[in-house]
């Protein structure tokens with residue numbers, strides 16, 4: 585489901601793409617996966633076992649979202665930006681080979697010139713940008729590389745330009761933090777190279793990256809690799825089915841592209857981030873059928889842990905209290921001490937099986953459609 589644009593006049597052009605012969609409208613700058621999800625398409629191909637699969641991590645790591653684009657197989661739909669009309673097809677396992685002419689093209693250009701910044705930062709999330717800002721403000725010559733078009737990484741995800749609000753209208757702390765850091769590194773003179781993927785590193789800090797189909801070769805005096813945060817998706821039956829994705833992927837679709845990945849959503853896992861995303865999705869119009877939390881309901885036995893949390897990050901503790909209160913207000917069930925055990929495809933959607941456990945012993949099970 586695509587949410588309305590924040591300001592209608594922002595849309596100067598739409599791009600027509602084709603998915604298996606079906607015409608779809610994309611907004612400039614959104615990912616192929618976002619365009620497909622906005623049009624209700626989550627099934628992107630088949631896996632080794634012949635089952636359907638779709639977007640999972642939403643950040644270029646899992647490769648479950650591979651599709652064919654203009655005849656080229658193995659394209660990560662969550663990372664490829666739509667900026668011109670393209671033809672997209674589902675990809676069946678094991679995927680095809682790159683056409684010969686493509687291989688010749690990517691080998692073209694000979695040995696690239698060696699670029700020698702004082703500091704090379706790989707990763708444009710909050711960690712990478714902070715390091716780049718401090719180094720550049722101290723006088724170092726810094727280049728920062730990131731695979732995405734937009735800097736910000738997972739924590740400070742930025743909306744695509746077509747969805748960006750004016751600076752004064754942004755109230756979200758994570759978006760604002762990212763914006764400020766981007767401004768800071770730009771003002772400090774950091775050279776920003778986006779849409780660039782690092783694919784090799786060698787001794788002496790030699791780094792090879794591919795940018796717009798061309799190889800770039802860096803040999804910096806110092807190298808910082810800011811890999812950023814990854815969610816840990818636990819394998820269980822059905823975890824690769826279309827419509828099953830990490831909360832980070834769901835949040836990227838919403839925050840970056842204003843797309844809700846479904847109308848009825850179950851969120852399962854561990855930690856406050858799940859509750860935060862549940863509230864964001866609910867606010868955007870999705871029905872959250874429940875939030876399933878693997879840890880037990882906080883009680884007297886949690887006092888020591890809560891005190892440690894208070895000492896470590898008071899703000900985080902207050903955020904947690906606010907999130908659970910908001911869930912209650914919206915009547916979204918929060919199931920403590922439950923785990924997701926499997927997901928199945930049923931007519932018109934998914935069915936999730938849950939199990940509640942105490943001290944590791946399964947007590948009961950329930951299911952959600």
Ligand code: FES
Pocket residue numbers: 638639640641642643644645646647648649650660661662663
């Ligand atoms: S690589 Fe695209 S969803 Fe994981």
